[in-house]
Amino acid sequence: MTGLTARLTLSRGTFTLDVDLSVPAGTVLAVLGPNGAGKSTLLDGLVGLHRPDRGAVVLGGRDVTAVPVHSRRIALLAQDAMLFPHLSVLDNVAFAPRSAGLGRATARDRARHWLSEVDAGALADRGPAQLSGGQAQRVAVARALAGEPELLLLDEPLAALDVDAARAVRGLLRRVIRAEDRCTVLVTHDPLDALTLADHVVVLDAGRVVERGPVRDVLAAPRTAFTARIAGLNLVPGTVTGAGLRTGDGQVIAGVAAADAVAGQAGVAVFPPSAVAVFPAGDPPGGSPRNTVAATVATLEPHGPVIRLRTAGSGWAADLTPAAVAELGLEPGVPVRLAVKAAAVTVHPALD
Amino acid sequence: MTGLTARLTLSRGTFTLDVDLSVPAGTVLAVLGPNGAGKSTLLDGLVGLHRPDRGAVVLGGRDVTAVPVHSRRIALLAQDAMLFPHLSVLDNVAFAPRSAGLGRATARDRARHWLSEVDAGALADRGPAQLSGGQAQRVAVARALAGEPELLLLDEPLAALDVDAARAVRGLLRRVIRAEDRCTVLVTHDPLDALTLADHVVVLDAGRVVERGPVRDVLAAPRTAFTARIAGLNLVPGTVTGAGLRTGDGQVIAGVAAADAVAGQAGVAVFPPSAVAVFPAGDPPGGSPRNTVAATVATLEPHGPVIRLRTAGSGWAADLTPAAVAELGLEPGVPVRLAVKAAAVTVHPALD
Amino acid sequence: SGQAGHSTLTVFAAASLTESFTALEKRFEAEHTGVDVVFSFAGSSQLAQQINEGARADVFASADEANMNKVTAHLAGLPAVFATNQLTIAVAPGNPKGIRGLADLARPGLAVVVCAPQVPCGAATRKAAGTALKPVSEEQDVKAVLTKVTAGEADAGLVYRTDVRSAGEKVTGVDFPEAAQAVNRYPIAALAESAQAEAARQFTEFVLGPAGREELTRVGFGAP
Amino acid sequence: MARHDPGGIPRLLWVPAACALALVVLPVVGLVLRTDLARLPELVVAPAALSALELSLTTAAMSTVTCVILGVPLAVVLARARGRAVRFLRAVVLLPLVLPPVVGGLALLYLLGRNGFLGYALDAATGVRLPFTTAAVVIAQTFVAMPFLVVSLEGALRSAGTGYERVAATLGARPWTVFRRVTLPLLLPALGSGVVLSFARALGEFGATITFAGSLQGVTRTLPLEVYAQSESDVDSAVAVALLLVVVAILVIALARPRALEGVR
Amino acid sequence: MARHDPGGIPRLLWVPAACALALVVLPVVGLVLRTDLARLPELVVAPAALSALELSLTTAAMSTVTCVILGVPLAVVLARARGRAVRFLRAVVLLPLVLPPVVGGLALLYLLGRNGFLGYALDAATGVRLPFTTAAVVIAQTFVAMPFLVVSLEGALRSAGTGYERVAATLGARPWTVFRRVTLPLLLPALGSGVVLSFARALGEFGATITFAGSLQGVTRTLPLEVYAQSESDVDSAVAVALLLVVVAILVIALARPRALEGVR
C-alpha cells in the first residue's frame, strides 16, 4: 500500500504512547486530543526523533523504522517554530530544498514561492528575531512545505495566527497537502480544521487512540466525552451550488459558501445543532430560515445545559433548552419541522 | 490615578509602535490585532524589555519608565513559554515568589497553589523538557500569576490549550485578574476572550491604535474591517436569571448560561447575527425559537457573502442571504419580527 | 656546630647543581643538626633577578660569574669559586659516528646541537669553538642539548662534563682540547640580608671544603 | 529519554577527529612506553615528589577557586556590558595568554616584589612579602590561568543569549538573583569546561611560578618545577614524575567534574 | 535593536570583576613602566626579533588552523557521541593540558624523532625528518593548543543542545549538511573564543617547541624562545621583546576576530 502505515509503542518517562494508524496516499489524517495526550510525541515517533520501543513505520512501501531522520522524506512542523537564528527567513525556507541538493538560486526561488504562499514574501530578508509570533509561525509552515516531502507532519500549524492568516494558511494547506503521492498528519485543537482539511481523524487520549474514523462520522457522532465537547456538528454532504448545497437525493440546503467552495464540486454543509430551530409539524413558518425539513424526534438526551434532539428522517441534531422541549411537548415519535437559517449554514468543500 | 497609563513610541527596525492607553486599576484591557501589529512589542515596552524612544509608563501613580524591569511589579507571560530549563516545574512557578523574598517552603507552597489552579499540580516535579506544549503553556500561566504583580501582561495565554484547559484557565483568569489593585493587558486573537475577560479593548494595526472602547461597543459595532471580521456579535446586557437574562427594561432573553454565570449578577447575552432569523411582522412563529422581538429594518449592508441587517428598536443585527432578503422584501423601514433560539444564545457573566 | 632549635637555610642554586647540592644537603644537615637546608633551583639569571627583587635567600650559588656580579650589592662578602665545568662533546653511546674532536663536527650530514650564545653554555661554546659550527639548533639550556643527543635526534652536542656524567650510559663524552679556553666557574656567596649569617657562612665553607669537593667531583665538576 | 540522534555525526568528521585524537594520545603513549615503569613506584614515593604533588594540588585548587571567584564576574561583565571600553577590555584580558610565562612572572615580580609599587606598599603597611611564598604560587597560577576561564565563559555567555535572564527580570528577580539562579546554572556546562581548562593550566604552570615564586621545596616547588629539577640530573625520572602529574590531574578532573557540570538539558 | 538590559549586571559582580581585571592588567602595566621604552624601537627592529616575530605569527597561525581543522571535529564527536568510551576519551584529550610542556615536547620527540616509531617510519618511507624544522614547531604548538579549542567548544556544544540539529534533520539535511549549515554557524561565538585561546596558547608556546623543534633563528626560534634567550643576557631587552609579542598578539586577535564571531543573535 502506498501512504503511511505505522504501529508505534514508545515511552517518554512515565508516559507511554501506543498507537497504530494508516494514512493512504493523497489523504490527510487529523489528530485530536487533549493537552498531553501524546500528539506531538506521535509525530516525533513518525519522523524518527524518538526511537520506538516496538513498532514499524512504513511509508510508500518502504519500512523507514531504521532509516535516519533525514532520509525519510518526512517533514515535521513542530509546535515550536524553531527557525534557525543564523539564517534569514528566506534561507530558512530554502533550507530543505538546499538539503535536497538544489542550487542556491533555485532553492531561493522555491523559498520565495512558498513564502508568498503564506503571505510572508515581504519578510524574506528579515532575521527570525525580527518576526512576530504569528509571522514566525507562517515562515515555519513555509519551511516545512518547501521540502515537498512524502509525509507531512503538522503540529498545530494554525496556532498563533490571526483570523485572516489562519484562513489563508488553511486554504494553502488544502491545496498542497493533497498532492498525489503525499500524505499528511495534522495535529489540531480545532474540529473545523479537521473537518475542512482531513479525511480521517484519530482522537488520542493518554497515549491511546480512543476514537477514529472518517472525519464527518466522528465529528457528527462523537463517542467520547472529549470529542463531544469539541464537536457534535450537523454535517450534510452533497454538491456545492451557487446558493448552498444539493444533497444526493436532490434536496437543496441554502447556505453560505466558504471562500474555497466551488460550485459543482463535492461539499459539505455544516451547522451547529444550536442553530436548528424546531417547529410543530405542519406548514413551514414564513420567515428567513430558508431550510426547513420535516422529521420525527428520535432521541432526546441532555447535553450540558441543553437537550440534544436527534431526528429520524433528516438525521439532523438540534439543541434546545429544557423549557422549549417542555413547551413543544417533544418526545420520541413526535413529528416536527426543523428550520435552519441559510446564514447559519457554511458550505465547505468536501474531501471526497 | 491608580492603574496604568502609558504613552509609548518605540521602534524595532523599520517597525514603529506608537500607542497610548490607560487601564484603570481592577480592570482588564484586551489587545486585538493581526499578526505583526505590534501587540507583543507593546507588552515588551510596558514591562521594560524594550526601551521606548519617547513616552512614559505610569503604574499606580509611580512613573516606572526608568525603573528597571525587576522592580516594576509587572509580570509578562510572553508568547513563548520559556520555562527555565534547569528548574523543575514547581521551582519555575516558585521563581517569582522567591524573587520577592519569600522563603523556599512558602514560595513552593504558593507555587503548588497556582499549579493546581491551572490543573498542573501533577506536573510539579517534572522538568520543562518533559511537558507537552499545552502543559508548558499552563505552567507558564501559573508562573506569571504566582508573582502577584500589580500589572499583568498576558500574550495569548490560551494558545496551545485544549478546550477543557482553555475553559479552566479562562475561568481562573477571570477570578484572579480582577484583584482590587491589579490591572491586566491581555493580547488575544479570540474576540470571545476579550468579551469574557476584558472591560476595554484596543485594536492595533501596524503599530497604531485603530479602534478602542468598551469591549461590547467595539465588538458589537466594529468600525474597522479587521475587527468586523473577527467580531460583530449581538450583545445584550442585563441580569443573569435561571433561564437566561433579563434586560434593564424587563425583557427576558432565554439562553444557555455559561458555566461561570451566576443568577442575579450582571451578565451579557451573546449570539451571532447568523443565528437571528427574520420573519414578517406579525405573530411570532410557534416554534422552538424562544426569543422573538418586533423591530424595524434600519440598514442593510453586504458583509462578505451575506447581508447584514441592522434593526431599529432592538438594535440586533441579523445576517441573511441575499435570496432571503429578496424574498422577504426587506428594505429600511420594513417592520419585522426577529427570532433567536435560546440554545444559540450564551449568557456570560458581565464585567460591570 | 649550629645553634639550638630549628632554623631554615635558604640556598639559591643554579639548576645544574641540583644533584650535587641535594647530596650535600644530607651531609650538611647531619653535621649541623637543627639547620634545615632548602634549595631553590632555577636558572642563575632568574635567581639573580629574584635576589634583586627582594627574595629572602641566605646563600647564592651561581653557574657563572656574570650572574653573581649582578647581585654584588646584596652579598655579605666576596664570592668564592667552588667548582668549574668544561665543555665536552656528547655523542651516542660507543661513539658510532667516530667523532674525535671539534673538527669532526663540521662533517656534512651530522646533526649537531649547541647552546644558544645568550646562555652561559652557549657563550662558552662560542669561546671554545668560534663560529665554525653549523648547528641544527641552538638550545636554550644545556639539558635541552643533552636531551637531543640521548633521544638520538642529534649526532653530537656540546654539553658540560657534568651532564655527560649524569646521563650515565645513555651518552658518551668526547673531550676536546679547545674546551680549556672556556672553563666555566661556579661562584658561591652568602647574602647580606640573611638572618642566619652564621649558618650561611658554614654552608658556604662546607661547599668549598672537602665534603663539597667530594660530591662535586663525583658528578663531574672540576676543581676551582 | 530515548531520543534518537537525528542522523548522528557526519562520517567525514570521524577522520579529522581520529587524527586529532592520535595527535594527542600517541605521543603520550610513546612516552609511557619509553618510561621505565618499574621505577615509577620508587620515584613516586620519594618525599620530594610527594611534597611537590601535594603542593601542586593545593595551589592549583586554590588558584582555580580564585579564578572562578574573580573570573566568572569578569566574564559576565565582559559578555553583558556594552560600550567601547568593554570591547577594549575584552582584548586586555587576553594579555596573560600571550605573555610568555617567564615574562609574566617577571611582571608579577615587578609589581609585587620588594621594589614593586604594590609590593613595597604591602611590605610597608603589613610586613607581608609575597614573592617566594605559597601565596605567590597561587597568584602566578591565577594570573596565567584566569584568562582561559574568562574567555571560554564569555563565549558561552554570548552564545546563550539573554532570553532567560529577561524572563527572570519580568518575574521580579533583581540582577543578583538573576545571576545566581539563572545565569550561573545555565552556564554550568561551560563553567565545567572553563574550570577544567584553568585547573589544568594552573597545574602545569612553570615559567611564571619559577620566576615569581622561586622553587623552594614544600613552599613553592610544584610538580612541574620538580620535574624540571629532576630533569637536571635524570631525564627519565623527570618523565616518570611528569606522568604522575598527568595521572593525578586526570583523576582529579574526572572526579571533580561531576555530571552536574556536563549539561542541564 | 534597542533592547534594554533587563536590570543589568549585578553590582556585587563589579568588585570581583575589577579585581580580576587588576590582576591581569596591573602586572603588565608594571612591566611597561619598568621598560626602557626609548630602547624599544631599536630592539624591535633587530633582525633576530623581527625574524622571530615573523616565525611566531606564521607558525601560530598555521597551528591554529590545524587546531580548527582537527579540533572542531573532535569536539563535535566528544560532545555528540555516546557511550563509555567517549567519556574516557573526554579525559584523554586533557592530557596535553596537564603535561608540562617540556615533557610534551619529549613525548613528541619520542614519537616523531629519528628513533621514534612514527618518525622512523616516516624517515624510511619519505626521507622526511621532522625535528628541527618549522613543521615541528607547528606540531608542537598544535599539540599543546588543541585541547583548549576542543574543551571550550565541547562545553559550548553541550550547552547549545541539539534542538536545531534535529529540526535540520527533519528538513532532510544529512549529517554533513547539518554540521556545515547548522552546528558550525551556531558554534561561531564559541569557536571565536576557542580560536583566540588556541592562537594565544600557540603564540606563547615555549617548552614543547624547544624540546621537540629546537631553536634556530629563522627556522624554529619563535618569539618566546627569543625572549628566553634574551632574558639570559639582558632582561630588559627580553621584556621589551615580550611586549612586542603582546602588542602584536592583541592586534592580530582584535583584527582577526571579526564581529561575525561575536554572536549570531
Ligand SMILES: Nc1ncnc2c1ncn2[C@@H]1O[C@H](COP(=O)(O)OP(=O)(O)OP(=O)(O)O)[C@@H](O)[C@H]1O
Ligand atoms: N520525560 C517524561 N517523563 C514523563 N512524562 C513525559 C516525559 N516527557 C513527556 N511526557 C509526557 O508525555 C505526554 C505527551 O506529550 P506530548 O507533547 O506528545 O503531548 P501533546 O498531545 O502534544 O500535548 P499538547 O496538546 O499540549 O501539545 C505528556 O503528558 C507529557 O507530560
Ligand SMILES: Nc1ncnc2c1ncn2[C@@H]1O[C@H](COP(=O)(O)OP(=O)(O)OP(=O)(O)O)[C@@H](O)[C@H]1O
Ligand atoms: N528588527 C526588526 N526590524 C523590522 N521589523 C521588526 C523587527 N523586529 C520586529 N519587527 C516587526 O515588528 C512588528 C511587531 O511585532 P510583534 O511581535 O509586536 O507583533 P504581534 O502583534 O505580537 O504579532 P503576533 O500576533 O504575530 O504575535 C512585526 O511586524 C515584526 O515583523
Ligand SMILES: [Mg+2]
Ligand atoms: Mg504537542
Ligand SMILES: [Mg+2]
Ligand atoms: Mg506577538
